[in-house]
Amino acid sequence: MARLKPFTLLPHSVPRRITDPIVAVIARTGATPNHLTALGFLGNVGAGVLAARGDFLAAGLVMLAFSAVDLLDGALARATGRATAFGAVFDSVLDRLSEAAVLGGLSFYFAQRGEREEIALCFAALVGSVMVSYVKARAEAHGLVLKEGLFTRAERVLLVAGGLIISQVRIALWILAVMANATALQRLYVAWDRFRRDGAMQAEGGGDEENES
Numbered sequence: 001m002a003r004l005k006p007f008t009l010l011p012h013s014v015p016r017r018i019t020d021p022i023v024a025v026i027a028r029t030g031a032t033p034n035h036l037t038a039l040g041f042l043g044n045v046g047a048g049v050l051a052a053r054g055d056f057l058a059a060g061l062v063m064l065a066f067s068a069v070d071l072l073d074g075a076l077a078r079a080t081g082r083a084t085a086f087g088a089v090f091d092s093v094l095d096r097l098s099e100a101a102v103l104g105g106l107s108f109y110f111a112q113r114g115e116r117e118e119i120a121l122c123f124a125a126l127v128g129s130v131m132v133s134y135v136k137a138r139a140e141a142h143g144l145v146l147k148e149g150l151f152t153r154a155e156r157v158l159l160v161a162g163g164l165i166i167s168q169v170r171i172a173l174w175i176l177a178v179m180a181n182a183t184a185l186q187r188l189y190v191a192w193d194r195f196r197r198d199g200a201m202q203a204e205g206g207g208d209e210e211n212e213s
Helices: 016-028 033-053 056-080 085-112 116-141 153-165 169-204
Strands: none
Touching (some): 033 056, 056 085, 056 153, 085 153, 153 169
């Protein structure tokens, strides 16, 4: 039976009619996909510093701008034929660190004011964000393509940046903490269900391969 297309709140990729003209200009500068990945990360570190200072509007705008830059690294890799396995790993690692930088900046800001609830929310949001990607990575290490997820990086970036811009950080953190961890559980359930079904299909097919522990 064919599986339904995974449901996500936002598209996982930007249409090529939008990215192709941009990356064509970037490619002429000699920039590599890893350069864009690093630039996106450094911008998010800057957003984290601004958040730590309480400059929420600037932090949100910088976060949006440099997260958008980070969206272009994959398109540039395809356009220039520079897609590599390391580039994919590098991008994934710096994406997690980018989120940690902003949430870390917010944690510092709230710690300076003794606001424990917000600090706990930052921690819960960071754990959930990391676990969303970790469950996907572990599932794919065992051969399962896992694209489901209500709150992936795109949704998380827009939520946090939007909360910063309109000065509703506490509400954004509550939503992020709940939805990121719910998404991690969602992906864990999907992985369990698919592995269970694959195991049942192998059993029906008479497979006799040993399972590794």
